[in-house]
Amino acid sequence: MSDLHSVEPRPLDRDLAFLAGGGDCAGLIAALDWNATPLGPIAHWPQSLKTATAMLLRSPVPIVMLWGEDGVMLYNDAYSVFAGGRHPQLLGSNVREGWPEVADFNDHVMRVGLAGGTLRYQDQELTLHRHGRPEQVWMDLDYSPVLDERGEPAGVICILAETTDRVTNTRRTQFLLSLADALRPLTTRNDIMALAAERLGKWLNANRAFYAEISSDMVMRIDCDYCDGVQSLAGAHSLASFGSGLLDAYRTGAPVVVPDIPGNMQLCEATRAALAERRVAAFIDVLLFDETEWVGVLAVQSATPRAWTPAEESLVQEVGERVKNAVERARAEEDLRRLNETLEEQVATRSAERDRLWNLSQDMLARAGYDGMMSAVSPAWSRVLGWSEAELLSRGYARFMHPEDEPHTLAAIAQMAATHRPNRFENRIATSTGEWKHVEWTVAPEADGQNFVAVGRDLTEAKEREADLEIAREALRQSQKMEAMGSLTGGVAHDFNNLLTPIIGSLDMLVRKNVGTERERRLIEGALQSAERAKMLVQRLLAFARRQPLQPTGVDVARVIDSMTGLIASTLGPTIVVEVRLDELPPAHADLNQLEMALLNLAVNARDAMPEGGTLTIAASRRTIRPGDVPGLARGHYVRLSVGDTGCGMDEATARRAIEPFFSTKGIGKGTGLGLSMVHGLTAQLGGGLTIDSAPGKGTTLSLWLPVSSVVPSDEERPADPQPAPTRLGTALLIDDEDLVRMSTAHMLADLSYNVVEAASAEEALTMLDAGLTPDVLITDHLMPGMSGADLARRLKRTHPTLPVLIVSGYADEDGIDADVPRLTKPFRNAELELSLVALTTPAIIVEPAQSLGAGRVTI
Incomplete structure (x- = not known):
């Protein structure tokens, strides 16, 4: 219009x-x-x-x-x-x-x-x-x-x-009556507040409604709220954080009604910002009092500005009063209920404690009669044995006993009945799954003379722990025995080395000088071979004792396997096929010579396990070990070198003893029984381990676990045979406390064109040096009374830094020897001594890094 x-x-x-x-x-x-x-x-x-x-x-x-x-x-x-x-x-x-x-x-x-x-x-x-x-x-x-x-x-x-006024008044009255009816049965404050907030929020079509309690320090606590399209405000809120405007409005005690918060300049900026952050654009807050103190606030909020009607304000006030009354009633009922519960608990304490003991006891409690039946059993029976209460009470208790334990159990119960005194015994009780539980029983008679009470404690886990402890003790005893045997073996090997050194040295000299008739030379050669076999036996003893002299470095395992495959194949014979499986490998921490010997030893053992022929598999891979993955191995990175055969295999008992010294399945006279113990000692000395995977008829796989090395293997070939020594090499100062060893070594040095000065101890040698002796090389035994060879070498580094020092040792206790000091292992022959002296006295070629981007410079 x-x-x-x-x-x-x-x-x-x-x-x-x-x-x-x-x-x-x-x-x-x-x-x-x-x-x-x-x-x-x-x-x-x-x-x-x-x-x-x-x-x-x-x-x-x-x-x-x-x-x-x-x-x-x-x-x-x-x-x-x-x-x-x-x-x-x-x-x-x-x-x-x-x-x-x-x-x-x-x-x-x-x-x-x-x-x-x-x-x-x-x-x-x-x-x-x-x-x-x-x-x-x-x-x-x-x-x-x-x-x-x-x-x-x-x-x-x-x-x-x-009819709006009449309808709204009627509906309002119905709403309030319905709310009162709904609040009446509620007994907790949270339930009351949640129900009131939800009904009021929905009735007024609000975005949020809640009842909050206000503490004396002006903290408003909202336990629960009704939300429609906005986030919950449940939690504690300091009224001071809303600014002074809202707090001042609350202090008047009158309902706070704000239809348009963004446009209300009477509220400070802090108040408007805090409310805007919570998506409150309009609200009605009705304060509730207990006498003169604030006790709470009923809030209705809108996310958009809203003109609240007087009827809505009045409704919020009425609901607030009802909520406050309902909360007070709930508190009073809760206090009364707690009082009644306290009285009931005091009355029932003794009975409850008895029932609790009966129900929660880990021990099996029972009341039984001398007639052989039980009249009551605790829940622990079902937990321990698996039988239901009905099954336990419907059968005689003797039917649950192990047949071997029934006579002495019934005799103990009869003795208790006769003496009227408690008794104790153990027996085995059947479980519902057919197993047996070891149970310790304490029984005591009741005064009626017809019944007794029984307390049974399950000993199964205790006996299992005892068995495990016995196994651990046996393992400890075995370990101590092996350690003692290793120490003894190492000591014996040391003495044997000192005995073999003059023997091998003397025989070697006789061979080199072609002494005697042809028949005598053959005898001397045979004696030298026997001495060499004794030397090999001593080395195996030292390997088993984990005391063999080692020179570990970074070893390329793949190259070792590749270089030895031909030798192994020829050693095993034509009936055995050799397969090699190699992954990409890091360098392994090992002694090259000893590793080659161990690999050959394992191959020979595998050949003996395959008399009719078969397949030998040599494999190597990188493995990362976590705690518990491989028993005996520490956490870390390893190279796993495995030698597997398709032979007869070993049973569990044989596999357990396989690494014991002198244990062999080859028969008397066909082996020393030190092969696997030597390999085991070698890997243990290097910080690794040996594992055996075998079963009768399924072959055997032995794995050497070698720690990964940070040293990069050298690409150089092994040293060539020593060149003939010059006519005159100078003076050699020789130190050894064993006269025969010293005499034999002196003869070798003399044959190598050295002028030899002998000393029986390190202290005597120092005296000679202090007196003006200037040797060209010093050869010293390691283990001697007084100052050791390692201590002497360390001292000479300070006083005679240019004097070459060679330590001779027949034992692997080299804890005090510096890594850069050359060593020679007893027993040795003239050629081995010569090789060590040539390496010791020949100037080394060192490539030093240049200070610029040019090539390095060579120092001789």
Whole structure:
């Protein structure tokens, strides 16, 4: 109706006489220009329209008439009050345009009314925008058709009565009664607050509602809240964090109602920011008091600005009081309940303790009779044995005993019955799965002479632990025995080396000088071979004792295997196929010579296990070991070198003893029994281990676990045979406390063109040096009374830094020997001594890094 305009009212003429006495709306109708409406000028209105208009204008109840198919609106003063902010624009407008929010409803009304029908609605709920915002209203509506001069429906007249106050009051009362009924059975504060917040939030269509308690230090505690589209605020909140504005408002004690927080400049910036962070744009906070102290606050919040009505404010206050009363009632009931529970607990303490002991005891408790039946059993019986209570009580207790234990058990019970004194015994009791549990029993008679009580303790785990402990003790004894044997073996090997050194040296000299007749030379050669075999035996003894002299470095295991494959294949013979499986390997921490000997030893053992032929598999791979992966191996990175055969295999007992010294399955005279013990000692001395995987008929795989080395293997070939020594090599100072060893070594040095000066101890040698002796080389035994060879070498580094020192040792106790000091192992022959002296006295070629990007410089 944008083109509808009012004109100045004029005195009513005859065409407007029907408006007389119609109130303010009649004047507005007279002043409007109706030419722009479907009704046209008032002078052309049909009489039926004028008559109906005159009637509704004079009615004290709200009446609106919708004329024509467009439903042009004509109403009286009472309806203008109902229309609110929509008046007077509604006059002369089409009903669909006048009330667009209920257009569908009015379309239905027009269809029914213009068809001659009537409609009646009681407490009809509609949402109208009478004041620029959605508003829920309830009305009684009566619609009837208005007939024109021909008796046909030309319009619809509506008599209405707004029932919003009555309906809202009734619904409010019902809401409060329903809330009170729902709160009554609740016994906890959290349940009360949660229910009240949820119902109030949903009733008011709010985004958040909660009840919070306020402590004396101005901390608001929210245990639970109702949320719709916003996050929960459950937790503790300091009121001071909201700024002084909110706290000042609370101090008044009156409800705090804010419809538009962003636009409320009375709240400080801190308060607005804190509330905005929590998505609060409007709220009602009702403070609840206990006498004069704050006890809580009931809050209803909206995420968008909202104009709260007085009825909504009043409802929040009433709900708050009910919540406070319900919380106080719940607290009082809780206090009373706790008091009653305390009294009941005090009365039932003794019985509860007895029942608790009966139910929770790990021991099996029972009441039984001398007739052989049990009348009560504790739950521990089912936990320990697996039998149900019914099974235990329906069978005689002797049926659960091990047949071998039944006689002495029944005898112990009979003795208790005769003496009336407690008794103790052990037996085995069957489980539901067919196993046996070792149980220690304590039985005591009851006063009735018919029954007794029994307490049974399960000893199964204790006996298993005892068995495990015995196994550990046996392993410790075995380890101590092996350690003692190793120490003894090492000591014996040391003495043998000292004995063999002059023997081998003397025989070697006789061989080199071609002494004696042909028959005598053959005897000397045989003696030398026997001495060499004794030397090999001593080396194996030292390997088993983990005291063999080692020179560990970074070893390329793949290269070792590749270089030895041909030798191994020729040693094993044509009936055995050799397979090699190698992964990409890091360098291994090992002694090259000893590793080659160990590999050959394992191959020979595998050949003996395959008398009819088979396959020998040599494999190497990198492995990372975690604690517990391989027994006896520490955590770290290893190279695993495995030698596997398809031979007869070993049973468990043989595999357990395989690394023991002198243990052999080859028969008397066919082996020393030191092969695997030597390999085991070697790997242990290097910080690794040896594992055996074998089963009868399935072959054997022995694995050497060698730690990964940080030293890169050298690409150089092994040293060539020594060149002939020069005619004169100078003076050699020889130190050894064994006269025969010293004499034999002196002869070798003399044969190598050295002038030899002998000393029986390190102290004697130092005296000679202090007196002016200037030898060209010093050869010293390691283990001697007084100062050791290692201590002497260390001292000479300070006093005679250019004097070459060679330590000779028949024992691997080299803890005190510096790594850079050359060593020679007893027993040795002339060629070995010569090789060591040539390496000791030949200047080394050292490539030093250049100070620039150019090539390195060579120093000789």
